[in-house]
Amino acid sequence: MDYSDDEMKEVILKPLEERLYFISPEDFLFNEWQRSFNNVLKERKLLDEKLYLNRKHRSITHKIEVKFENIQIFQKAWLNSTLEKSRPNVSIDQAVIDSDDTPGAKCMVLHPAEVKAVAANTFAKQFRKRDTHLDQLSLFWRNIYAVQQCN
Numbered sequence: 001m002d003y004s005d006d007e008m009k010e011v012i013l014k015p016l017e018e019r020l021y022f023i024s025p026e027d028f029l030f031n032e033w034q035r036s037f038n039n040v041l042k043e044r045k046l047l048d049e050k051l052y053l054n055r056k057h058r059s060i061t062h063k064i065e066v067k068f069e070n071i072q073i074f075q076k077a078w079l080n081s082t083l084e085k086s087r088p089n090v091s092i093d094q095a096v097i098d099s100d101d102t103p104g105a106k107c108m109v110l111h112p113a114e115v116k117a118v119a120a121n122t123f124a125k126q127f128r129k130r131d132t133h134l135d136q137l138s139l140f141w142r143n144i145y146a147v148q149q150c151n
Contacts, residue, residue: 092119
């Protein structure tokens with residue numbers, strides 16, 4: 001298993017000669033060397049396992065942080081998805097307008113640029129700021145907008 005230098009620095013802080021699994025070249029192929037080799041093998045397995053678990057823990061933590069960040073950024077979409085609410089996008093690809101040639105006749109606009117202009121003008125007319133004078137309202141609307149008395 002290959003490890004980055006940062007991972008090795010996290011685990012191995014002792015000099016080589018002070019580590020339990022250091023094998024000196026003088027003891028090569030003796031019984032003591034075999035025992036040392038087995039110890040080194042055990043230490044290496046423990047080191048590999050520790051580094052693997054450390055890497056796995058960091059990966060899981062990173063995935064959790066990314067998921068949390070996505071939930072925070074796209075909270076509305078995430079909640080709608082969780083609640084199985086879907087709101088499809090509205091696509092306006094055609095419009096019906098009054099004909100310029102014949103009064104009272106309608107015609108269909110299909111060109112995307114013209115449709116976009118018609119839609120923009122329609123929305124602008126519908127949601128424009130209105131110059132409303134409350135004193136010029138009919139009696140019906142004045143009663144609706146009148147201040148309510150609470151008992």
